[in-house]
Amino acid sequence: MSPTQSSYRQLEEVVGCKWSVSVLQAIAASINRPGALERHIAGISTKVLSERLRKLTRYGLLHKQSYPEVPPRTEYRLTANGYKLVAIISQIRQLDADIKENGEKGPES
Numbered sequence: 001m002s003p004t005q006s007s008y009r010q011l012e013e014v015v016g017c018k019w020s021v022s023v024l025q026a027i028a029a030s031i032n033r034p035g036a037l038e039r040h041i042a043g044i045s046t047k048v049l050s051e052r053l054r055k056l057t058r059y060g061l062l063h064k065q066s067y068p069e070v071p072p073r074t075e076y077r078l079t080a081n082g083y084k085l086v087a088i089i090s091q092i093r094q095l096d097a098d099i100k101e102n103g104e105k106g107p108e109s
Helices: 003-015 016-026 032-040 046-059 080-104
Strands: 062-068 074-079
Touching: 003 046, 003 074, 003 080, 016 032, 016 046, 016 074, 016 080, 032 046, 032 074, 046 062, 074 080
Parallel strands: none
Antiparallel strands: 062 074
């Protein structure tokens, strides 16, 4: 598998995962601590949230900031590429809403 295919597969995994999209959108809305994210995203488990945060950070869409406090505090923020992806996701949602509103059909109709 070439590096390009590998990167594209990672992107497909992010965009195709409802939890990843929910996490990115919540962080874009300034909900940036794991506990707050877990409370904000209905139905997500601690385990799934932790996995998504790790993958999104590793893929370069999130930046993790840990503070040496007691108790420890961790916050996440979008990277420049994270902001780009959130904008694309918003455009896709808008397109979906437009299609539903206008009842547009494909060329075969």
